[in-house]
Amino acid sequence: MKNTNVLISGASIGGPALAYWLDRYGFDVTVVEKAPAPRPGGQAVDFKGAIHRTVLERMGILGEVLRLQTGGTDQEIVGADGRRLAVLPGEFTGGEIEITRGDLARLLYEKTAAAGCRYVFGDSITSLTQTASGVHVTFERGAPRTFDLVVGADGIHSNVRRLAFGPESDYVRFLGHYYALVDVPEIAGSVPSMYNEPGRMVAAGGPKAAAFFTFASPELDYDRYDTEGMKKILIEAYAGMGWRTPAILSEVRRADDVYLDSISQVRIDRYAEGRVALLGDAAYGNTLGGFGTGLALVGAYVLAGELALAGGDHQVAFKRYEEGFRGYAKIAKNGNAGPFLAPGTPGRIRMRNWMFKNRLLLKLMLKMTDMFATNIDLKDYPSLTGR
Numbered sequence: 001m002k003n004t005n006v007l008i009s010g011a012s013i014g015g016p017a018l019a020y021w022l023d024r025y026g027f028d029v030t031v032v033e034k035a036p037a038p039r040p041g042g043q044a045v046d047f048k049g050a051i052h053r054t055v056l057e058r059m060g061i062l063g064e065v066l067r068l069q070t071g072g073t074d075q076e077i078v079g080a081d082g083r084r085l086a087v088l089p090g091e092f093t094g095g096e097i098e099i100t101r102g103d104l105a106r107l108l109y110e111k112t113a114a115a116g117c118r119y120v121f122g123d124s125i126t127s128l129t130q131t132a133s134g135v136h137v138t139f140e141r142g143a144p145r146t147f148d149l150v151v152g153a154d155g156i157h158s159n160v161r162r163l164a165f166g167p168e169s170d171y172v173r174f175l176g177h178y179y180a181l182v183d184v185p186e187i188a189g190s191v192p193s194m195y196n197e198p199g200r201m202v203a204a205g206g207p208k209a210a211a212f213f214t215f216a217s218p219e220l221d222y223d224r225y226d227t228e229g230m231k232k233i234l235i236e237a238y239a240g241m242g243w244r245t246p247a248i249l250s251e252v253r254r255a256d257d258v259y260l261d262s263i264s265q266v267r268i269d270r271y272a273e274g275r276v277a278l279l280g281d282a283a284y285g286n287t288l289g290g291f292g293t294g295l296a297l298v299g300a301y302v303l304a305g306e307l308a309l310a311g312g313d314h315q316v317a318f319k320r321y322e323e324g325f326r327g328y329a330k331i332a333k334n335g336n337a338g339p340f341l342a343p344g345t346p347g348r349i350r351m352r353n354w355m356f357k358n359r360l361l362l363k364l365m366l367k368m369t370d371m372f373a374t375n376i377d378l379k380d381y382p383s384l385t386g387r
């Protein structure tokens with residue numbers, strides 16, 4: 001096996017999932033993560049259909065994921081007076097297996113760290129220089145090192161993509177909305193509810209206890225690591241909104257952490273540039289599209305499997321990864337959750353709510369998502385290890 005010394009940027013879902021498989025195939029894995037520790041938080045993410053289930057099973061984590069699952073909960077769509085207008089069924093919002101992103105990331109991190117993968121938290125790559133035999137990497141904090149291969153699993157705003165492929169503006173399309181997540185205390189006895197005014201949506205209540213916002217906006221210039229700045233944007237965007245919004249905004253003012261990001265889509269014509277490859281949202285992200293976590297998980301399985309199958313030959317493996325995966329990742333090209341979650345006019349809000357009353361239409365939509373989530377022939381790479 002050649003090229004065994006691999007650096008992965010990003011320790012959320014794609015990064016640790018890739019680390020798991022590479023370690024199993026005998027690679028020596030280092031993961032660098034910008035955050036100071038595994039990042040908690042995030043909404044529930046979900047898995048759909050037989051392919052996701054198979055990969056979780058082959059990783060030996062299906063049982064643990066099922067144990068941690070939150071269970072899809074029905075969500076009420078309410079009017080300003082709290083009256084129920086429609087119900088978003090749990091199976092629609094939560095897929096087949098729903099788990100919080102933070103729990104899943106922690107599970108993957110603990111499993112791979114225990115297996116011997118090295119994690120470096122609180123650091124980030126500052127430059128990548130490719131040579132014929134490796135990639136010379138410099139870091140914000142750590143000493144420079146040379147790796148055989150580098151994989152960017154560092155999300156939709158990927159640092160590795162910027163350094164190896166070019167500026168974010170060449171590859172990421174802003175789709176006209178932002179979303180935010182803020183942990184708020186549980187509202188006793190409440191059910192998950194969602195309220196809309198044209199171009200704005202706020203959801204809160206129920207056991208998951210994270211307020212969720214989606215709003216239409218021109219592209220904003222802000223620092224994604226400045227909590228106070230993001231709070232200000234959110235509070236201004238929701239000024240004057242009815243229902244329980246003023247009370248929810250009071251909690252936002254008190255919150256320690258805010259996650260605010262654009263709804264955007266990655267469009268890139270290649271997943272690899274020499275010895276550097278992209279995985280997960282960095283390569284095929286579509287915010288809130290509902291497929292990001294499954295794509296990152298299956299993408300990690302395919303990328304690691306192809307590297308092992310090719311004896312570490314990155315040129316062969318990266319080509320096969322792209323050929324085998326681009327069709328499956330096509331789902332991320334479709335759709336924009338923004339106008340669906342926060343329709344722009346009262347008429348469009350009524351139309352969206354009507355859709356959720358139509359059982360037949362819902363069934364059809366669920367069938368279609370299941371079809372997309374299973375649209376890949378998985379090779380049996382684990383057999384390479386003889387286990």
Ligand SMILES: Cc1cc2nc3c(=O)[nH]c(=O)nc-3n(C[C@H](O)[C@H](O)[C@H](O)COP(=O)(O)OP(=O)(O)OC[C@H]3O[C@@H](n4cnc5c(N)ncnc54)[C@H](O)[C@@H]3O)c2cc1C
Pocket residue numbers: 009010011012013014015032033034035039040041042043044045101123124125153154155156157158159181259279280281282287288289290292293296
């Ligand atoms: C805190 C958080 C909350 C999220 N919440 C939701 C949600 O509620 N709903 C939803 O659908 N999706 C959410 N996502 C996105 C979702 O996790 C992904 O769509 C999906 O799981 C694909 O995962 P990924 O590993 O490719 O990318 P991501 O999950 O985006 O992870 C990227 C990782 O790379 C790290 N990183 C970023 N820049 C650098 C850098 N310069 N150097 C090193 N590491 C870096 C990030 O800190 C993060 O840990 C969230 C992501 C994060 C990080």
